[in-house]
Amino acid sequence: MxxxxxxxxxxxxxxxxxxxxxxxxxxxxxxxxxxxxxxxxxxxxxxxxxxxxxxxxxxxxxxxxxxxxxxxxxxxxxxxxxxxxxxxxxxxxxxxxxxxxxxxxxxxxxxxxxxxxxxxxxxxxxxxxxxxxxxxxxxxxxxxxxxxxVPQIPDWARLILGSKGFHSSEAAHRLGDMEGRRIAVIGGGQSGAEIMLHLLSAPRAGAEITWLSRRPNFQPLDDSPFVNEFFTPHYVERFHRLAEQRRAATVMRQKLAGDGISLSTLRAIYRRIYELKHFSAGPEIGLLPHREVLELTQDRDEVRLVMRNGFDGGIEMLSADMIVLATGYRxxxxxxxxxxxxxxxxxxxxxxxxxxxxxxxxxxxxxxxxxxxxxxxxxxxxxxxxxxxxxxxxxxxxxxxxGRPHFDTEPASQLVQWTGDDGRSRLRNAAGLRA
Ligand SMILES: Cc1cc2nc3c(=O)[nH]c(=O)nc-3n(C[C@H](O)[C@H](O)[C@H](O)COP(=O)(O)OP(=O)(O)OC[C@H]3O[C@@H](n4cnc5c(N)ncnc54)[C@H](O)[C@@H]3O)c2cc1C
The missing domain is CATH 3.50.50.60 (FAD/NAD(P)-binding domain)
Known part of the structure; x- marks a missing residue:
């Protein structure tokens, strides 16, 4: 027993x-x-x-x-x-x-x-x-x-999963013996950036490496002091008290605080591309921010992506031999x-x-x-x-x-007053006047 x-x-x-x-x-x-x-x-x-x-x-x-x-x-x-x-x-x-x-x-x-x-x-x-x-x-x-x-696999990608594409969570096992010359990395977060840097570190002869992201640019993690206040017990407590819809809207506005690319990775990618472009006959590199994949088709060994360009509104097409889905987790x-x-x-x-x-x-x-x-x-x-x-x-x-405070989890005194209850200054909640 x-x-x-x-x-x-x-x-x-x-x-x-x-x-x-x-x-x-x-x-x-x-x-x-x-x-x-x-x-x-x-x-x-x-x-x-x-x-x-x-x-x-x-x-x-x-x-x-x-x-x-x-x-x-x-x-x-x-x-x-x-x-x-x-x-x-x-x-x-x-x-x-x-x-x-x-x-x-x-x-x-x-x-x-x-x-x-x-x-x-x-x-x-x-x-x-x-x-x-x-x-x-x-x-x-x-x-x-x-x-x-769990890995987030867009519906349009299911067709090629396994044979012509894989999720970033398998990258270390799959990148080494990947077949095909033309590789497209989809996703502008940290995983997409790390895979891109890895592919650029020792590109195969004649390779074409394309990085595309739905985001308007390849954007850094916002690691600045006031944004880092979101990662404190005090903020979390105040956030939890908000109405559900307000919380959801707030989270949507904070994407780059948790889900951007480390500045060091962005710099390393940029510098590596500079070296490859100017000092060697390096691979062909495509950098395609602000592209949303609308459709994917497979024709024998080739994968074709149809994308909307969010910058100029155009519709574009890209062919590749292999797709890496750095499309996040859900x-x-x-x-x-x-x-x-x-x-x-x-x-x-x-x-x-x-x-x-x-x-x-x-x-x-x-x-x-x-x-x-x-x-x-x-x-x-x-x-x-x-x-x-x-x-x-x-x-x-x-x-x-x-059922007792074994650990002291009380938030420290706060720097930022997220709500009118956060005291200390002349700020007061004026509930009757709230819009
Ligand atoms: C590549 C990568 C890098 C990251 N780097 C950072 C970072 O630098 N800083 C940061 O703050 N965050 C980072 N994160 C985010 C986050 O910290 C990690 O995802 C972290 O691993 C989440 O921990 P977890 O325990 O929730 O889940 P996981 O690490 O995914 O662990 C869950 C475990 O549950 C097991 N499991 C699932 N179902 C069952 C079951 N039915 N029975 C038994 N076991 C089960 C799984 O096998 C797995 O081992 C990173 C995420 C990724 C993907």
């Missing part, structure tokens, strides 16, 4: 790993996290040479709310005897490989993690959650859903939660409605929680899919789980 868990985590990416690391500091809890893969591996399909973290290494699994935890990035550096070398290297951005190794190091050491355990189905028997894996089941009082996002309620789907309250975007402590609003007992990680873009804001606040979010969830 196995005992009932206080919390069962589904999926072990960075977000549930952070929760597991934070819960490790609380005695007497019985928790397990389950991952379908054999070991922790952070986005291996995009682990191309030279890729960099877009976030400070201090925004690790634990530090923001638990700086003395043994599971910090600095603890990892010390354990590997490279604290001084790391400092001397003076990275502007930490190599993603280094951060992935840190995450894997923690994952190898926490005793609450179970790999090779795909959760097939989750039900609720009126009192407890039931998790089915293969022929086994486990029961749990609470759940933490950390299954990540939220999806995982298949294993199908038996609970009817009980979950959804918002207009099809996301599970989340309370401020990241628990789903659902038709079930108030003392049974389904915490959702990486699903709150429209409830908690654009920080949700990023590493930035994971340590704080895990601490908020941990407090909700144990």
């Amino acid at each position: 196995t005992t009932t868990l206080d919390l069962a985590g589904i999926g072990i990416g960075p977000f549930n790993l952070s929760l597991a690391a934070q819960l490790d500091s609380i005695d007497g809890l019985h928790v397990r996290f389950f991952e379908r893969n054999a070991r922790f591996d952070w986005h291996p399909g995009m682990m191309l040479p030279g890729v960099e973290l877009q976030t400070s290494f201090l925004k690790d699994l634990v530090t923001a709310t638990n700086p003395t935890s043994p599971w910090s990035f600095i603890a990892y550096l010390v354990a590997h005897r490279r604290f001084y070398e790391f400092l001397n290297a003076d990275f502007e951005a930490v190599p993603r490989q280094e951060f992935a190794r840190y995450l894997a190091w923690v994952a190898e050491r926490l005793s609450t993690l179970r790999f090779n355990c795909a959760v097939r189905e989750v039900g609720f028997n009126g009192e407890l959650f039931t998790l089915a894996f293969g022929h086994e089941t486990r029961t749990a009082r609470n759940l933490s859903i950390g299954v990540g996002l 939220y999806e309620i995982p298949e294993c939660l199908a038996p609970l789907r009817e009980k979950l309250a959804l918002d207009d975007n099809g996301h599970v409605r989340l309370a401020s402590d990241f628990s789903a609003k659902w038709d079930g007992p108030a003392n049974r929680h389904i915490f959702v990680l990486n699903g709150g873009r429209f409830s908690h804001g654009i920080a949700e899919p990023q590493l930035s606040l994971m340590a704080w979010r895990s601490a908020v969830i941990a407090n909700a789980l144990v």
Whole structure:
């Protein structure tokens, strides 16, 4: 007989790993996290040479709310005897490989993690959650859903998937033995940029490399101080209090705060193209921002894209041998939660409605929680899919789980007054006058 868990985590990416690391500091809890893969591996399909973290290494699994935890990035550096070398290297951005190794190091050491355990189905028997894996089941009082996002494949691309195209999440495995001379990379985010840089680093003879994006230009991540205020607990709290429609509109306006290209990657691409253009008989390079793909057809070995040019309004055509879809990721309620789907309250975007402590609003007992990680873009804001606040979010969830403030998660005093309640100045809410 196995005992009932206080919390069962589904999926072990960075977000549930952070929760597991934070819960490790609380005695007497019985928790397990389950991952379908054999070991922790952070986005291996995009682990191309030279890729960099877009976030400070201090925004690790634990530090923001638990700086003395043994599971910090600095603890990892010390354990590997490279604290001084790391400092001397003076990275502007930490190599993603280094951060992935840190995450894997923690994952190898926490005793609450179970790999090779795909959760097939989750039900609720009126009192407890039931998790089915293969022929086994486990029961749990609470759940933490950390299954990540799924690749976004545009409908027009389904036809060629596999043979003539692939999603960026497979890039590291597919770019090496790609056939064909003419390659089109579709997508103007960080993944598209990293793939472009990789293709330009050692182009094949006679290659034609085209980069196209729906965005009006190849645009940088907005990493400026006031924009970074969106990635603070204080902002997230204020954002969560907004009406649902206002939140959705706000998120749409903040795209480049979370989903732009690192300036260093943009510079590296530009400089590399300069070298190839002026100092070698390099490949033919096409840079096509402001293009929206309308249609894709395949004629034998050739793929043809029909695009609308958002700059001059024209319709254009491009032929390629291979397409790389750097078209991002989307939220999806995982298949294993199908038996609970009817009980979950959804918002207009099809996301599970989340309370401020990241628990789903659902038709079930108030003392049974389904915490959702990486699903709150429209409830908690654009920080949700990023590493930035994971340590704080895990601490908020941990407090909700144990029913007391084990971690201090109170936001620091705020710099920006997002609402009239934010005090300190002569600003006051004048509810009666609100337009
Ligand atoms: C290439 C790339 C680079 C990124 N770089 C940064 C960055 O520099 N800074 C930043 O802030 N953010 C970055 N992000 C965004 C974000 O931090 C990552 O996507 C992060 O991995 C999200 O963590 P997660 O735990 O939600 O999901 P994931 O990392 O996707 O992990 C989910 C896990 O759940 C498992 N799983 C799914 N279903 C089941 C099931 N039924 N049973 C068991 N296991 C299951 C999966 O196998 C997977 O291991 C990046 C994203 C990508 C794609």
